[in-house]
Amino acid sequence: MSNLYIPELARIVGSKEETSSIRTITVSMQNKKQLTVHPGQFVEMTIFGYGEFPISVSSIIDNKGAFQTTVQEKGKATNETRNLKNDTTIGIRGPFGKGFSLEEMKGKNVYIVTGGIGLAAVWLLLDEILKDRKHYGSLKLLHGARKPSDMIYKDSFVFNNQEAKRKGIEVFLTVDDPDKTWKGNVGLVTDLFKKTNITADNAVVVLCGPSIMMKYASKILIDIGFDESQIILSMERRMQCGMGVCGHCMIGEKRVCLEGPVFHYTEIKESLDKVF
Ligand SMILES: Cc1cc2nc3c(=O)[nH]c(=O)nc-3n(C[C@H](O)[C@H](O)[C@H](O)COP(=O)(O)OP(=O)(O)OC[C@H]3O[C@@H](n4cnc5c(N)ncnc54)[C@H](O)[C@@H]3O)c2cc1C
Ligand code: FES
Structure with missing residues (x-):
């Protein structure tokens, strides 16, 4: 080896x-x-x-x-x-690291909530789900960026409604600070929860983005009826070895590089307030 x-x-x-x-x-x-x-x-x-x-x-x-x-x-x-x-x-x-469990998502409605560069960390997940689309329920991507010019993947289905529809995904975009060209939603990505009518029914939610977004998104999801076990987070910490040896990336007792970066909310909730 x-x-x-x-x-x-x-x-x-x-x-x-x-x-x-x-x-x-x-x-x-x-x-x-x-x-x-x-x-x-x-x-x-x-x-x-x-x-x-x-x-x-x-x-x-x-x-x-x-x-x-x-x-x-x-x-x-x-x-x-x-x-x-x-x-x-x-x-x-x-x-x-430990990635997402596709098996856990199969047969369920999958709601992916991202902020900024967080979309990059779930792009391969989206690709895998879309390749095997019939094994999943409803698929929604809720993505937010600060400004329209901060949006990534502009050549993809994210910015092409017809292609998104053909692939079987609904995409909702929002920015905090619109410019004259922006015709979409304005506000935080969590504001889209109401607009998209997401409910806890047979669902999993994946969160990936700035800590502050993940903190408030988790709280709001729990308030609107999601069980903690339905929330999955992809976490970021400063790292060195990347393989569980140096201890640089700890969240509580967990090494993000080894036991994460993908965690269930329930696995890390006790330590999250220190991280967020
Ligand atoms: C599992 C994982 C996946 C990631 N995936 C992506 C990705 O797909 N695309 C992407 O652009 N970035 C991603 N990142 C973040 C990326 O690793 C950092 O931006 C990078 O380490 C910064 O390195 P640097 O040498 O350029 O900056 P440095 O000079 O080391 O640091 C610059 C500034 O960034 C801060 N910083 C550095 N690393 C982090 C971190 N992990 N979290 C919060 N603040 C940090 C420092 O405190 C400092 O203020 C990921 C991080 C992790 C842990
Ligand atoms: S980066 Fe060394 S233990 Fe995680």
């Missing part, structure tokens, strides 16, 4: 601007082995000379080791993704 502390080499084979500070990067593993990754898992990406960061895998492109991640500039290493050219060598460790 390869040493999980040592990154495997990979090449940048594409980069697409999503917003002025977010881009979707296509990576190809040098060993040409398919990355076996479950929705919700992450890899550690090294930009040599700048650092390493955990990043969700948002799409698997082929069975020869090509995949995509969507990266927001946040600091030393992620800022450098702006300068990555095709053919640049980077490092990849992983995949790591």
Whole structure:
């Protein structure tokens, strides 16, 4: 088995601007082995000379080791993704962590609630559900961003009602701060709960986004009748090893990199107030 502390080499084979500070990067593993990754898992990406960061895998492109991640500039290493050219060598460790359980969602209404870059972390989950659409009930994506210009995946079904309908998903978008071009909802993503008439009946809700959004969304969902066991959160913490050894990513007793990043609300609720 390869040493999980040592990154495997990979090449940048594409980069697409999503917003002025977010881009979707296509990576190809040098060993040409398919990355076996479950929705919700992450890899550690090294930009040599700048650092390493955990990043969700948002799409698997082929069975020869090509995949995509969507990266927001946040600091030393992620800022450098702006300068990555095709053919640049980077490092990849992983995949790591426990992802979403598709089995748990089958036969249920699935409501996915995301804020900002959080959409990237559930993109592979959406892809898996849409590929096997008939095994799930109603599927709704409720997504919020601060401004229209912060919206990602503008070329996808998220911004194309007809394609969304054809795929079997209802999409509801909202922004806090609209501009003249924006014709959609204005307000917080949690304001969409009423508008979309989501109910607890045979449902699971997936939350992924800023801590403050997940905190209030969980509270409101419980207030409107969801059981705590129906709420699933994808969490972010600062990480180092990414595989349960260093203890950098703890939420209470849980290591986000190993027992998460996907948790049931019930698993971490005692510690959430310290995190949020
Ligand atoms: C499991 C997981 C999945 C992730 N998936 C994605 C993704 O798909 N797309 C994406 O853009 N980002 C994602 N992130 C966040 C990403 O890892 C951080 O933005 C990145 O580590 C910042 O590294 P840096 O070296 O650029 O910034 P640094 O220079 O290390 O830090 C810059 C600033 O960001 C803060 N920061 C760093 N990491 C985090 C964190 N994890 N949570 C909150 N604040 C942080 C620091 O406190 C500091 O203020 C994910 C994080 C985790 C744990
Ligand atoms: S990052 Fe080391 S234990 Fe989670």
